[in-house]
Amino acid sequence: MHRTVISDGVLTGEIDGEIVWGQNKADLVEKFAITKDIDLENSFGYSNGGADRSMLELLGHPVAVNPDRDLAAASADNGWARLRFERRGGNLYHLARTLLGLLAVIGASGAAMLCSMGRDRRTLRNRVLRWVPTTALRCVGLRIRVSGPETARTVRPAIFVFNHQSKSDALIIPISWVTPPPPWSPGKR
Structure with a gap:
């Protein structure tokens, strides 16, 4: 997991560790699940972006929420639940x-x-x-x-x-x- 670097109590603006994105996020979710004895097959997760596809593929109950084009295609291909929230019209x-x-x-x-x-x-x-x-x-x-x-x-x-x-x-x-x-x-x- 990435954290901001603090040196002598001051944020340096640098990142310590790997960026939690794409496959790295999936790997960290899997590692966390193993260390905490979490059954991913019975776990829920959601995302709105295709970069999280590999993380959602680990889960028994993935949900695409207002998905971008890539995640919409992945959710259709895999039969995942999809939620779309539209803005309400003005009155x-x-x-x-x-x-x-x-x-x-x-x-x-x-x-x-x-x-x-x-x-x-x-x-x-x-x-x-x-x-x-x-x-x-x-x-x-x-x-x-x-x-x-x-x-x-x-x-x-x-x-x-x-x-x-x-x-x-x-x-x-x-x-x-x-x-x-x-x-x-x-x-x-």
């Missing part, structure tokens, strides 16, 4: 909720700017990153509970790693940073 409720969220972003941004006049940029940034997500998410009915917020507040500088999953993440992620939020976050290619 007036969702449109109104989105507009309310956008208005909340604009209003909270304006309030943060007005309340930060004459102060340094950090104060403005901290208020925007705290007020905007909180206000917008509350307006659209989303409640967020952060587990272990003290971890996000401790040793700085810090790197926050997150797996972007939806458009709401731009509002959700800053809430976990609490005080003070970092000045930037890396984007996804």
